Amino acid sequence: MSEYIIKNGHVFDPVQGIKGDKKDIAIKDGKIVDKVGSGAKVIDATGKTVMAGAVEIHAHIAGPKVNMGRIYRPEDKLFTCTPTKGMERMGGGNSIPTTFKTGYEYAKMGYTTAMEAAMPPLFSRHVHEEIRDTPIIDEGAFPVFGNNWFVMEYLKNKEIENTAAYIAWLIRVTKGYAVKVVNPGGTEAWAWGLNCLSVNDPVPYFDITPAEIITGLIEANEYLGLPHSLHIHPNNLGNPGCYETTLDTLKLAEGFKAKNKFGREQVMHLTHSQFHSYGGTNWGDFESKAKEVTDYVNSHKNITIDTGNVTLDETTTMTADGPFEHHLTGLNNLKWANIDVELETGSGVVPYIYSPNISVCAIQWAIGLEIPLMMKDPMRCYITTDHPNAGPFTRYPRVIKWLMSAKAREAQVNAFKHKDKVLSQTSIGSLDREISLYELAQMTRAGPAKSLGLASMCGGLKPGMDADVAVYNFNPDKPVANPDDIELAFSRCAHVFKSGVEVVTNGEIVSNGHKRTLWVNVKVKDNPQVMRDINEKFLKYYSMTQANYEALGHHFVPNPYTLEVDATQV
Amino acid sequence: METVIITMKNPPALYLEADNVSPDAFAGKTAAQIAELHVHEGNVTSTFGKYFDVSGHAGATAADTKIIVKGDVKKVKYLGFKMSAGELVVEGSTDQYAGAWMTGGKMLVKGNADAFAGTAMKGGELTIEGNAGNYLGAAYRGDWRGMSGGRILVKGNAGSDIGMYMLGGEMIINGNADVHVCTHAEGGKVIIKGNAKSKVGGQMVDGTIYVFGSIDTMMPGFKPAGEIELEVDGVKAKFAHYIGDMGERHKKKKGQIVYANLYKKI
Numbered sequence: 001m002s003e004y005i006i007k008n009g010h011v012f013d014p015v016q017g018i019k020g021d022k023k024d025i026a027i028k029d030g031k032i033v034d035k036v037g038s039g040a041k042v043i044d045a046t047g048k049t050v051m052a053g054a055v056e057i058h059a060h061i062a063g064p065k066v067n068m069g070r071i072y073r074p075e076d077k078l079f080t081c082t083p084t085k086g087m088e089r090m091g092g093g094n095s096i097p098t099t100f101k102t103g104y105e106y107a108k109m110g111y112t113t114a115m116e117a118a119m120p121p122l123f124s125r126h127v128h129e130e131i132r133d134t135p136i137i138d139e140g141a142f143p144v145f146g147n148n149w150f151v152m153e154y155l156k157n158k159e160i161e162n163t164a165a166y167i168a169w170l171i172r173v174t175k176g177y178a179v180k181v182v183n184p185g186g187t188e189a190w191a192w193g194l195n196c197l198s199v200n201d202p203v204p205y206f207d208i209t210p211a212e213i214i215t216g217l218i219e220a221n222e223y224l225g226l227p228h229s230l231h232i233h234p235n236n237l238g239n240p241g242c243y244e245t246t247l248d249t250l251k252l253a254e255g256f257k258a259k260n261k262f263g264r265e266q267v268m269h270l271t272h273s274q275f276h277s278y279g280g281t282n283w284g285d286f287e288s289k290a291k292e293v294t295d296y297v298n299s300h301k302n303i304t305i306d307t308g309n310v311t312l313d314e315t316t317t318m319t320a321d322g323p324f325e326h327h328l329t330g331l332n333n334l335k336w337a338n339i340d341v342e343l344e345t346g347s348g349v350v351p352y353i354y355s356p357n358i359s360v361c362a363i364q365w366a367i368g369l370e371i372p373l374m375m376k377d378p379m380r381c382y383i384t385t386d387h388p389n390a391g392p393f394t395r396y397p398r399v400i401k402w403l404m405s406a407k408a409r410e411a412q413v414n415a416f417k418h419k420d421k422v423l424s425q426t427s428i429g430s431l432d433r434e435i436s437l438y439e440l441a442q443m444t445r446a447g448p449a450k451s452l453g454l455a456s457m458c459g460g461l462k463p464g465m466d467a468d469v470a471v472y473n474f475n476p477d478k479p480v481a482n483p484d485d486i487e488l489a490f491s492r493c494a495h496v497f498k499s500g501v502e503v504v505t506n507g508e509i510v511s512n513g514h515k516r517t518l519w520v521n522v523k524v525k526d527n528p529q530v531m532r533d534i535n536e537k538f539l540k541y542y543s544m545t546q547a548n549y550e551a552l553g554h555h556f557v558p559n560p561y562t563l564e565v566d567a568t569q570v
Numbered sequence: 571m572e573t574v575i576i577t578m579k580n581p582p583a584l585y586l587e588a589d590n591v592s593p594d595a596f597a598g599k600t601a602a603q604i605a606e607l608h609v610h611e612g613n614v615t616s617t618f619g620k621y622f623d624v625s626g627h628a629g630a631t632a633a634d635t636k637i638i639v640k641g642d643v644k645k646v647k648y649l650g651f652k653m654s655a656g657e658l659v660v661e662g663s664t665d666q667y668a669g670a671w672m673t674g675g676k677m678l679v680k681g682n683a684d685a686f687a688g689t690a691m692k693g694g695e696l697t698i699e700g701n702a703g704n705y706l707g708a709a710y711r712g713d714w715r716g717m718s719g720g721r722i723l724v725k726g727n728a729g730s731d732i733g734m735y736m737l738g739g740e741m742i743i744n745g746n747a748d749v750h751v752c753t754h755a756e757g758g759k760v761i762i763k764g765n766a767k768s769k770v771g772g773q774m775v776d777g778t779i780y781v782f783g784s785i786d787t788m789m790p791g792f793k794p795a796g797e798i799e800l801e802v803d804g805v806k807a808k809f810a811h812y813i814g815d816m817g818e819r820h821k822k823k824k825g826q827i828v829y830a831n832l833y834k835k836i
Contacts, residue, residue, distance in 0.1 A: 072712065074710075078713070333819065335714065
């Protein structure tokens with residue numbers, strides 16, 4: 001493999017505590033190394049910013065609901081298609097880009113790892129086929145567990161060991177990465193025409209509460225010692241006053257400690273926290289509760305969060321929170337698709353326009369920025385747009401601009417039709433913090449990598465780590481003349497290396513790299529009861545046999561990277 | 571106003587996507603520069619000059635530019651695509667998406683225009699002297715934003731699904747219209763001087779349809795609301811008034827539910 005040396009760049013690496021010093025980064029055989037030979041190819045990064053490849057902790061980029069969006073929104077591809085060009089295959093779509101465009105766009109912005117945030121286990125084969133067809137970036141997928149019949153039945157009887165054995169089996173057969181929970185109990189309740197809007201609303205038939213599902217899954221997750229923690233989209237998403245449910249959810253993590261060999265410290269990851277930080281009783285008195293939520297997270301070190309920034313675009317919402325999507329189509333009267341996933345989960349898809357002329361959308365925009373600006377520890381707060389729910393991931397450079405420039409935020413606030421309402425219902429006007437490049441590297445690299453249990457592999461530039469490196473046309477020594485320059489610099493990298501292969505040069509794709517699928521192989525003690533239960537449920541309820549369920553082998557996961565976990569001795 | 575005349579000299583074997591034939595794309599260009607603009611035949615991109623002779627030159631702005639299209643352009647799509655000002659005259663018939671996404675100016679098709687003419691049109695005037703195809707002034711596939719402004723006049727007949735998801739503007743059909751008129755519409759006005767078939771105003775939320783001739787089958791979701799004397803496009807007559815679609819959601823204005831209106835000449 002080629003050797004490279006990236007010379008004279010301003011390096012920002014929280015893993016080694018490097019804050020913009022001029023340093024050379026050496027790459028050999030796919031890894032960061034101390035030094036390389038004189039024959040190494042020199043990349044001149046003078047006057048540029050060098051960071052590790054960015055890590056996406058939560059995006060909906062592969063699988064049946066993403067594809068449902070693509071199928072039923074041909075208009076999303078209108079005027080957004082790009083023809084074949086050099087290494088790039090044709091692509092299209094704005095909020096739900098094709099798999100190829102997804103890989104290219106992430107890479108061009110300096111992202112080298114991304115997590116698909118909600119994999120319906122029954123359709124894991126579809127998820128993996130799309131992951132396989134998304135070039136360059138390493139990807140993993142989180143199977144959803146929060147409305148799963150097995151989980152609810154075991155946890156009703158407090159059978160943590162059986163829950164853990166089931167999780168281990170399911171993650172192994174679906175080639176999953178972590179335990180995801182979406183509206184715990186609520187999606188199943190909706191099949192009965194109901195929902196769970198608080199952590200204490202019982203799930204019909206199963207007679208278990210969201211609180212019991214959440215604590216049981218945290219316990220099972222730590223029993224197994226998985227790389228990532230429970231990854232939760234709590235109940236009552238997106239409703240005025242939902243922050244109380246969010247705080248109730250966060251409190252459930254109290255008393256739990258992370259137990260794993262991957263360096264992860266949290267036991268709960270609260271995703272798209274923007275959607276869960278709303279006060280008020282209706283859309284008229286709708287207000288931000290970002291302070292209440294971040295105050296709690298700031299003082300509880302066993303929780304990490306991501307933002308879910310609203311980008312003020314036309315986009316496509318999609319979530320395993322089926323009842324929420326039904327609620328949303330009732331609000332905006334746009335087309336709605338719904339998918340039921342048998343014993344496991346469900347999902348819905350609705351287009352949405354976050355208009356700067358609508359006060360609620362503008363307040364949502366402000367909350368998404370308040371959260372990272374109020375979080376004291378950037379290692380525990382990561383930038384996402386919950387792509388495509390709050391906006392397309394291709395808008396990260398704009399979110400970065402808003403975070404790094406109070407002037408850019410002020411300009412946007414002034415452009416809102418209901419500026420006064422945004423200022424009265426949120427505290428965005430009084431926040432003058434500007435995120436530094438070092439903090440940005442924490443929020444987009446070192447932080448999410450640590451939360452995912454990948455800290456030894458990616459998110460940093462320490463010798464021995466994977467050579468995922470992004471070089472931006474951004475000179476930290478020069479004052480920013482125009483905030484738009486920040487957006488431009490983070491939109492298209494000067495160079496991107498993925499596992500030591502140069503994949504982007506001057507904003508253009510030059511290689512499709514060696515894309516890997518990250519998954520967790522967790523071994524547990526033999527559990528005949530769980531195996532019998534699985535067998536029985538397949539015979540009685542599933543529409544397919546077990547033999548057709550597993551995502552295995554060369555076809556679905558052609559280039560796996562397996563994180564081994566041994567829970568047989570617990 | 572300056573005039574550019576483009577004449578088909580080398581008809582394409584496949585359909586030609588000529589999304590550059592508009593006063594906006596031509597403005598400020600000489601004949602030679604216009605001949606360099608791109609067109610797509612199938613998946614092959616080539617120059618305009620390969621298919622068309624170009625004479626004259628464009629004005630400095632779109633408003634100062636008139637384009638006359640001569641020759642057989644029956645297999646040419648997207649004439650007048652996104653035009654905002656100026657004039658475009660097509661002397662014969664044209665294929666799909668004539669005047670699609672136009673926002674201003676005047677476009678005249680002397681022959682027939684195939685499907686999707688005036689898709690998502692926002693302004694300007696589109697006149698079709700022959701017949702219009704299906705989905706006239708409708709939304710793009712999957713979209714919920716159809717024609718929202720401007721005026722379409724069809725002197726012949728129109729196909730099916732005209733005014734689908736229409737939001738505003740005016741459409742006049744001198745002849746007959748096929749099935750599905752103003753499906754899902756939330757505004758705008760459609761006048762059919764000839765006959766309509768069926769599914770007139772299905773799932774219509776708001777907006778108005780006038781039919782001078784017959785309607786084969788009325789939608790069950792439309793309710794009679796009396797008779798009324800109206801002047802429509804210069805014609806004074808008595809109309810039977812229907813409101814609907816009762817099966818669809820409707821907005822409220824000042825406490826009153828706003829229905830879509832269907833007027834049929836008696």
